[in-house]
Amino acid sequence: MQTNQLLIQLMLYVYLPLWGIAGFVDWCCHRATRIEHTSGLKESLIHSLMGLQMAVPILLCLLFKVNVLILLICTAAWLAHEAVAHYDVHYAAPKRHISVWEMHAHNYLATLPLYMLLLIVVINYPVFIKLLTLDWQGEFSFIRMPYAHGGEGYLPYYLGFMAVVCVLPYMEENLRCLVVALKNKAAVA
Template identity: 65%
Template sequence: MDTSALLINVMLYLFLPLWGIAGFADWCCHRATKIEITSGIKESLMHSLMGIQMGIPIILCLLYDVNVLILLICIITWISHEIVAHCDVRYAAPQREISIWEMHAHTYLGSLPLYMLISIIVINWAEFQQLITFNWAGNMSLTLVSEPHGTSSYLPAYLTFMALLCVFPYVEENLRCLKAHFKKGI
């Protein structure tokens, strides 16, 4: 197995699932600290935004060949995710307890996207060189991958896994926070 295939498998079967598990652990911590009555809907919406920020490049890299356009999206969404993560903790820290378990979850939620971005750059080094040398002509389109990453059932299985561990719990968190927000009459 060549290095690129090995890195792809590490991302598919280690980094991506760990990111989902860390997201679920983070949600459990929010629930335990009653986010709906402490930091509320504003923090909950930041969590959803960060999930979307990382979900977009993940889906794009799973469905399309990585080129300059995909790399730009990956880098921009990673930077914006880091900015929102900083704002999230800055907003939440004075309003509710951030437990040691939540800090550990944040370690994974912050580092895994960086590891994945670096891995994508290493795997697609020629495209990265085109990006940094502004050789973008012909590299700004979306081309579906010829063969799915992992197995043909990987993407549906991963999307189901993420829906169960992250999407549904964070939708529930948003609804719980929204209900508490309206209950306060604010």
């Protein structure tokens, strides 16, 4: 197997699932600290925003050929994710206990997107050179790949996996936090 193909397999079958598992562990920690009664809906929405910040580049890389546009989106999403992650901890730390398990989950949630971005750069090195040299002509379109990474079945299985370990749990967290926020607002009124 070619080196690039091995790196793609590493990303698809190790890094992407590990990122989802780390997100689930993080959600379990939020639930254990009763986030709905501490940092509340604002922090929960921040978590959802960070998930979306990574979901967009992941889906783009799974569905489209990586070109300068995709690489710029991936880089911007990673930078935005880093800024929001920093704000998230700054916001939450004075409001609730952040356990050792949650800190470990945060380590994975912060480093895996960087590792994935760097692997995308390595796998698509000629595109990275085009990005650096500003050779962007013809590089600003979404070109659907003729084949799916991981084969035909990968994307539905991955999306299903992420729905179970991240999307549904964080939707539940948002809802739990919203219910408590509305109850608190009604109690004050």
